[in-house]
Each structure stands twice: as structure tokens, then as C-alpha cells.
Amino acid sequence: MKVIYECDKGVMKFNFVLEVDDKTSYTIQQNSYKRRATVSLWRRTCEIHLPQDWTLHSAHPDLLALAAVSIIYPFIGSKITLSKGVSNDFHNTFKKVTGKEILPIDPKLKPRKARADSVPALAYSGGVDSTAAAILLPKSSHLLYMNRMTPKGIQLQRTLLNQEAAYFACESMKKLGRNVHSIKTDLPFVRKPAGFHTFLSDSVPSILLADYYRFDSLANGHTLEEGYQVGYNGYLDAKEGPVIKVWAELLKAVDMPYCLPTIGLSEVCTSKIVMNSPYEKFTQACSRGKIQRPSMNCYKCFRKTLLEKVLKKETIDDQLLNRLFKIQDAQHVLAVSPIHFENVITYICSKYNGNHPTMNLLKKKTRGDILDTAWMEKWNISSIEFIPSKYQQHIKNEISKYVETMNKQDEENMKNFNYKHLTNSAEYASYNAKLKELFSRL
Ligand SMILES: [Zn+2]
Structure with missing residues (x-):
């Protein structure tokens, strides 16, 4: 896969050129269980509307590389070649966690280091879970909303998505003094059906703006159900999950580790947190x-x-x-x-x-x-490992204002919760x- 970067007046474009061993489709399991579906490559370009004065020099080349990979990863064959070289460290980490090559290497390029005055970036949707994350994070964190636009020339036969409530949530958050950015993009249309296909797709704006706004970590509203994969096999230690394993390593390589305030909280907890906050009025799950x-x-x-x-x-x-x-x-x-x-x-x-x-x-x-x-009303304290030490105390204090911590019995019940009873019952x-x-x- 070849990726060509273009940027004009703050509009960042990624153009993808396929090579022989790249893929044009792959299969996924829908809703995590049983049903399979095919996802195919749709558009070989996408754009992200960043601030007007943002240029290709506004982000470390390793950040540009991570953004490109987050958009196109499932279609990459044995290697990905970018417009700008990556650091040796980023190349090596990528190779280690994916088994694929990322090229070219710029031997003079030092890995990215976040400045000491940096803050977390949150992939914010206006929904319950990412709002709970916004409540738990320091108030100085930036909230990045991905404002989905349909690319020119694509006629959607039917769309159920209505972003009005999310725009209203973004405006309301701003009025409450939060740093909110609504970033226009047609990124979901790289695949068909349109959507996000990597753990970092919805974080691409945060990655591209990490040097511009100074971010030192990446937050999202993923909950315990996703992080610990409540399923047939029951509890899976989140750090052993293949998704977190790969992306967490790549994020660390650009000094923007995960900061996951809700990963140890079920949807019951995130709802409870939002309901007991001033954000309830404008938060909408639908x-x-x-x-x-x-x-x-x-x-x-x-x-x-x-x-x-x-x-x-x-x-x-x-x-x-x-x-x-x-x-x-x-x-x-x-x-x-x-x-x-x-x-x-x-x-x-x-x-x-x-x-x-x-x-x-x-x-x-x-x-x-x-x-x-x-157990679903309480916090799984072991998830603290997904929060950088700099923010652990703050987030722990915030969580304790809304929910209790699981006791031994709760932890056991959580770990024993699975869907094995459905097999041959x-x-x-x-x-x-x-x-x-x-x-x-x-
Ligand atoms: Zn609805």
C-alpha cells in the first residue's frame, strides 16, 4: 500500500494506491457473535478538515503514519509506504506488533515526545459513554468530535444517522467551558459499508492534532463490555485482547498512550455518571x-x-x-x-x-x-493500568464520586459472566x- 499525503489550507488528504498483495475486502463478525459480513475498500481517498493553518509540518511524521494506518490497516498487505519517512523506533514497533513493514525510515528522525504541558485528547461522540469519559478526565482535556460528511459523488440511498443532537452536545460542552473541536471528515467512506474499522479510526483527528494542540494521551468512551470482551468465553484481560495489544503499542511509540477512564466501567456505570452530571441535559445515546x-x-x-x-x-x-x-x-x-x-x-x-x-x-x-x-454498578479497579500515572489519581477521585469499587465477590461475578449456557441449551x-x-x- 502506498499512501500519498496532501494538505491544502488545513484540509489533510490521504490517497491510497494499492500494491499487488494488498486486500480489497475482508470478513468481520458482526455484533461480535456468529453473523459474518464482508467489508470492502470503497474510496481510495479521504479528507480531514483541520484548522486552516495546520500543515504537513504541524505533526510529527510518526503521527501522520499512525493516522494513515488507523484509516487503512485491514487492507494493507505486507508493507505500507508513506510520503514522509518514519523514525526507526516507530518502524520497529510497527514491525513487532503487526509483522508488516512501514517505510521509508528516516534515520535522522527522533521519536515523537509530548511536551510537558500536554493534555489528553478524547474521541467524543455526544453519546453517553464518551460523555462519561469527558466527566472523568481533567477539564483541560480536548474533546474531538468527528463530523461525518458524505463525499461528493456519493448518493446515500438511506441514512439513519442524524448528527443534530451531537452538534447540540458539542455546542453545549463549549458553553460549559470545555475545549471542543468538530472535525469534518469523510473518513468512514473508505470502507463499504461506511464505518470505522480499526480501534483508532475515530481518533484520527486527535492523532493529527496531537502536536498542534499538545496531547499526551488518547481517551475514548469504550466500556468494560468492549474492553474485557464479555462473550462466550467470558472475561478476557483487556491487555491480552488483540485490539488493545496492537494499538496501545503504536500509541506508546508516538508518546500518546491510551487513557481509558471508562474501560473498567459497564454501560450501567457510564449511564449513572452522566445522569448525575450537568451534562445529562444534552447527552443523547440515539x-x-x-x-x-x-x-x-x-x-x-x-x-x-x-x-x-x-x-x-x-x-x-x-x-x-x-x-x-x-x-x-x-x-x-x-x-x-x-x-x-x-x-x-x-x-x-x-x-x-x-x-x-x-x-x-x-x-x-x-x-x-x-x-x-x-458488579455492573461498580468500577473494575484493575483497569487503572489503562490510565497514564499522571492522571490516575484525578480519574480515581472522579470515579469515586459516582460509583463504588467492585469487591471480591463482584469481581468474581464479573469474571464468571459469560454466554456458555447458550451452547446446546x-x-x-x-x-x-x-x-x-x-x-x-x-
Ligand atoms: Zn433511537
Whole structure:
């Protein structure tokens, strides 16, 4: 893969030229489980609208290289050749963690070092999890919102994404004195279906602006469910996960290590944190709705509405449940085993004591009737290792204002939580069949 950099009036362009052993498609597992899908290379160029006075000299060449890799990695064959040479150290780290070559090497180039007065950069979406991260990080951190634009010449047949609520969140954050940057980009269209395909795709603006605004670490709103891979095999130490392993090493090589304030917190915790903050008014999980008006027509709306009720200790009435179970998108997700973010549904159900038949069936299916879910309300302290020592005390203090730390029993329950019971279980298959039948009658 050859990558050509271009920059004009702050608009950074990456152009990708394929070589013989590069790939044009790859397969992924959708929703982490079972279903497979093909992702293909769509556009061989993308642009990122940075401040007007930003030039190719505004970022260390290793940062440019890391940004390029974050956009195109799954399509790279045995090597990637860039417009500007990388340091020896970056080359060696890349080779070590990916087995691939990154060229050319500039032997005179020293590795990037963040200045002492630097702060964290956060990939901010306006949603619950990255808002929780913004609350826990020092107030001097910068929030970078990726403002998605459709490239010229591409006609989207259908798009559900509505960024209005996110723009409103960015403006509201600014009014509260936070450093917010909305960076326009068509980066998701490098692949088809459009989206992010590496752990760092949504952090490309932060990486390119790391020297310009002075960043010393990279934060995002990834939660415990993603970090510790709650799945069939249960708890996986986050640092052993292949994703974190590769990208964390590359980030360290540009002196911008991960700073992950929410990786030890489940979605139950991040919701609790946002609900108890002044940011609640403008934070919206739903990416399809309008300002302060979630669509109420997607799985996220289903999950977040119920979770909020539970956390506020409000009664979940049958009328609300009837309405929520009619959401087609939610029906599709709930009929799969395990459900996407099933642990959150388990938590909600474990707090439900009403008589709604579909809800009680969901409670059975997700084991809300038998599992101790207290761990989901608490912080997994071992995740402190994903926070640079400079920020550990601050973030620890902030977390303790909102949630408790897991005790030994909670840790055990967290580690034992998995979906193994779904393999060859007639009992759970029957709950699922009944649920599907109930949905078909709605
Ligand atoms: Zn929605």
C-alpha cells in the first residue's frame, strides 16, 4: 500500500494506491457473535478538515503514519509506504506488533515526545459513554468530535444517522467551558459499508492534532463490555485482547498512550455518571433522533430508556413496555442469542418486578432472574493500568464520586459472566423461540 499525503489550507488528504498483495475486502463478525459480513475498500481517498493553518509540518511524521494506518490497516498487505519517512523506533514497533513493514525510515528522525504541558485528547461522540469519559478526565482535556460528511459523488440511498443532537452536545460542552473541536471528515467512506474499522479510526483527528494542540494521551468512551470482551468465553484481560495489544503499542511509540477512564466501567456505570452530571441535559445515546428527541425507534433507545428508569428507581409500566417492544430494530436484536450488550439487559431485568409477559420472558432469557448483577454498578479497579500515572489519581477521585469499587465477590461475578449456557441449551433456546413468537404477534 502506498499512501500519498496532501494538505491544502488545513484540509489533510490521504490517497491510497494499492500494491499487488494488498486486500480489497475482508470478513468481520458482526455484533461480535456468529453473523459474518464482508467489508470492502470503497474510496481510495479521504479528507480531514483541520484548522486552516495546520500543515504537513504541524505533526510529527510518526503521527501522520499512525493516522494513515488507523484509516487503512485491514487492507494493507505486507508493507505500507508513506510520503514522509518514519523514525526507526516507530518502524520497529510497527514491525513487532503487526509483522508488516512501514517505510521509508528516516534515520535522522527522533521519536515523537509530548511536551510537558500536554493534555489528553478524547474521541467524543455526544453519546453517553464518551460523555462519561469527558466527566472523568481533567477539564483541560480536548474533546474531538468527528463530523461525518458524505463525499461528493456519493448518493446515500438511506441514512439513519442524524448528527443534530451531537452538534447540540458539542455546542453545549463549549458553553460549559470545555475545549471542543468538530472535525469534518469523510473518513468512514473508505470502507463499504461506511464505518470505522480499526480501534483508532475515530481518533484520527486527535492523532493529527496531537502536536498542534499538545496531547499526551488518547481517551475514548469504550466500556468494560468492549474492553474485557464479555462473550462466550467470558472475561478476557483487556491487555491480552488483540485490539488493545496492537494499538496501545503504536500509541506508546508516538508518546500518546491510551487513557481509558471508562474501560473498567459497564454501560450501567457510564449511564449513572452522566445522569448525575450537568451534562445529562444534552447527552443523547440515539444517533438517529433530533435534539433532545431520541428516535424511540432503535435498540439503543430501547436499552437506554429502560436503563434510565431502573437507575432512577422509577416504575417500568406496561404501557411503556408495550411501546418499546414494538420497536422493530429492538425485536431483531433481542431475538439473537446472546443479545448485543446482553449484560445490560440482564441488569435491567434483574431490577424488574412487574407482570409484563414479554419482559418476564426476556428476564428468563437473559438470566435476570438468577444472576447477581451488582458488579455492573461498580468500577473494575484493575483497569487503572489503562490510565497514564499522571492522571490516575484525578480519574480515581472522579470515579469515586459516582460509583463504588467492585469487591471480591463482584469481581468474581464479573469474571464468571459469560454466554456458555447458550451452547446446546434447550431451556434457553425455548425462551428465545417463545420471545420470537410473541414478537410476531405484536
Ligand atoms: Zn433511537
